[in-house]
Amino acid sequence: MSTQYIVDRTAVLSVQMSTSSPPDVYQCWNGWVQRGEMTFASEIVPLLKRREQGQMSYVWLSAISSARSHTGAGYTVQTHVARSVPGVVDPDVETGAVETLAQAVELNGVVGNKAVVVTEDTEEKPTRMALSEACAQLGIDWLALPDFLVICGCDGFLA
Amino acid sequence: MPRATYVPISPEMLRWAMDEAGVDEKALASSCGVDVDEVVAWLAAASRPTKTQFNKLRERLRRPAAVFFLDKVPADFDSPAPSFRARALQQALPKEATALRTASRIQKVAAWIRRKERQSQVDLGRATSQHSAEKAAREFRDRLGWTLEQQRRAGSASEATRAARTALERLGVLTLQFALGREACRGFSLFDQLAPVVAANSAYIGEVRLYSYFHEVGHLITRTDSVCQGWQNSGIERWCEEFAAACLMPRREFLEAAQSFGLPKRVTSVDAARPLAAYFNVSLSAVVVELIRLDRADDALFGRIPKKYFFPEGGGGGGGATSPEIRLREWGAAYPAMLLRAEEHGYLKRPDVLEYLDLSNSQALQLQQLVPADDGH
Numbered sequence: 001m002s003t004q005y006i007v008d009r010t011a012v013l014s015v016q017m018s019t020s021s022p023p024d025v026y027q028c029w030n031g032w033v034q035r036g037e038m039t040f041a042s043e044i045v046p047l048l049k050r051r052e053q054g055q056m057s058y059v060w061l062s063a064i065s066s067a068r069s070h071t072g073a074g075y076t077v078q079t080h081v082a083r084s085v086p087g088v089v090d091p092d093v094e095t096g097a098v099e100t101l102a103q104a105v106e107l108n109g110v111v112g113n114k115a116v117v118v119t120e121d122t123e124e125k126p127t128r129m130a131l132s133e134a135c136a137q138l139g140i141d142w143l144a145l146p147d148f149l150v151i152c153g154c155d156g157f158l159a
Numbered sequence: 160m161p162r163a164t165y166v167p168i169s170p171e172m173l174r175w176a177m178d179e180a181g182v183d184e185k186a187l188a189s190s191c192g193v194d195v196d197e198v199v200a201w202l203a204a205a206s207r208p209t210k211t212q213f214n215k216l217r218e219r220l221r222r223p224a225a226v227f228f229l230d231k232v233p234a235d236f237d238s239p240a241p242s243f244r245a246r247a248l249q250q251a252l253p254k255e256a257t258a259l260r261t262a263s264r265i266q267k268v269a270a271w272i273r274r275k276e277r278q279s280q281v282d283l284g285r286a287t288s289q290h291s292a293e294k295a296a297r298e299f300r301d302r303l304g305w306t307l308e309q310q311r312r313a314g315s316a317s318e319a320t321r322a323a324r325t326a327l328e329r330l331g332v333l334t335l336q337f338a339l340g341r342e343a344c345r346g347f348s349l350f351d352q353l354a355p356v357v358a359a360n361s362a363y364i365g366e367v368r369l370y371s372y373f374h375e376v377g378h379l380i381t382r383t384d385s386v387c388q389g390w391q392n393s394g395i396e397r398w399c400e401e402f403a404a405a406c407l408m409p410r411r412e413f414l415e416a417a418q419s420f421g422l423p424k425r426v427t428s429v430d431a432a433r434p435l436a437a438y439f440n441v442s443l444s445a446v447v448v449e450l451i452r453l454d455r456a457d458d459a460l461f462g463r464i465p466k467k468y469f470f471p472e473g474g475g476g477g478g479g480a481t482s483p484e485i486r487l488r489e490w491g492a493a494y495p496a497m498l499l500r501a502e503e504h505g506y507l508k509r510p511d512v513l514e515y516l517d518l519s520n521s522q523a524l525q526l527q528q529l530v531p532a533d534d535g536h
Contacts, residue, residue, distance in 0.1 A: 091233075093223060122508075
């Protein structure tokens with residue numbers, strides 16, 4: 001069984017905000033993406049660009065984007081996800097949550113594959129369901145960022 | 160040539176998003192670069208937009224992509240007062256519709272935080288249009304801790320408005336400000352037990368905004384959310400006009416000032432009201448409303464206030480502000496302070512706070528330096 005980790009917008013951003021050496025973490029993640037063990041949905045790139053252009057999180061994301069083995073799921077899967085967990089859809093703001101979930105659903109559909117979402121969107125909030133809760137409802141495994149940093153050997157950079 | 164990708168949008172969600180934005184088929188067709196018939200076909204599920212058309216549609220309707228993949232409108236997509244919103248949004252200009260949505264979202268987040276903090280309901284008092292506007296205003300001024308001295312001491316109407324916003328925020332009222340343009344409403348209000356909201360249009364001069372905030376408070380205490388256009392001569396709008404005027408110019412002080420300025424028994428000229436407006440740091444329109452209320456002028460006097468009076472000469476300032484400064488100006492200090500406090504207490508994580516502030520992390524750090532020390536409201 002090969003595992004692919006799908007990082008969402010909040011995980012990428014949280015490396016910048018809450019690790020002691022973001023360049024080292026992103027550098028480590030380069031290898032994971034290039035080996036096909038880590039990916040992200042294309043839709044989170046413009047989301048991060050909107051607020052973090054010029055910042056390390058966006059610079060890394062856009063630079064490594066073309067090295068991904070899987071860039072995201074199509075509209076049919078996104079529709080399925082949105083209708084399965086409508087609570088994760090924010091009526092006003094793009095969050096990338098549906099696109100991240102859809103990517104996990106699609107990757108999980110490949111025999112021999114297991115997708116794990118890495119996210120810091122794990123708490124109840126007023127305007128939508130947390131991504132972690134949506135993962136649970138869809139039967140998708142998920143990890144919080146600190147736990148994933150342990151797996152990729154970057155836990156020394158936890159602030 | 161690559162084949163076009165067609166996006167399987169939900170007709171029901173498209174109709175909902177169009178209604179919410181006050182955008183009809185013709186306007187949407189124009190934005191998407193298609194014929195009206197094409198939009199009609201999308202709504203009838205007879206056709207689907209291409210990816211390019213979908214992106215233009217999303218941009219025009221200001222909704223995330225995933226909204227259009229839902230099969231029906233979720234119950235929690237409705238704001239607290241759907242009948243009011245439905246009426247207001249159908250008549251609203253696009254900027255007004257956006258401002259209403261933003262205000263509604265801020266209200267939802269603020270109420271959630273206050274619920275988490277177990278805060279009690281905001282005590283604004285209660286009145287109906289059967290109550291004396293003067294008495295309701297006196298009671299509200301006491302509740303707010305707002306004095307005439309404070310109002311007059313302000314160096315300018317803008318300063319008085321800022322002081323009023325701070326006072327209202329201390330009471331628990333979220334006071335917002337949006338650049339809606341000269342054709343748009345003066346302000347609006349949204350009632351909620353935990354997070355009542357008043358908003359003013361920054362296209363108007365400070366004096367008018369000050370008056371608008373109190374006018375909208377009148378709606379809150381009578382539980383009559385509204386989007387307020389020009390001066391209204393009847394019903395609850397009239398009551399709120401009188402309430403706002405009485406908040407800013409209590410009757411006794413007004414009559415004393417009118418006498419000291421030698422105001423005639425019957426005022427027939429707008430210019431006669433100017434000294435009083437300057438004395439109280441309020442708008443000409445506020446003084447005229449009060450004169451009408453006290454039967455010292457006819458209703459028609461309001462219509463004689465030159466339209467250009469309501470707006471700053473040269474279109475007003477505000478350019479060059481940073482995003483954190485814009486947030487504070489538009490959303491007030493209470494809401495950002497609330498979000499930062501929620502993060503401190505662990506109710507929200509940093510990415511959530513950034514999402515609700517619509518700021519980058521470095522901008523949020525700047526905002527933290529600008530927000531006054533928070534006293535928990």
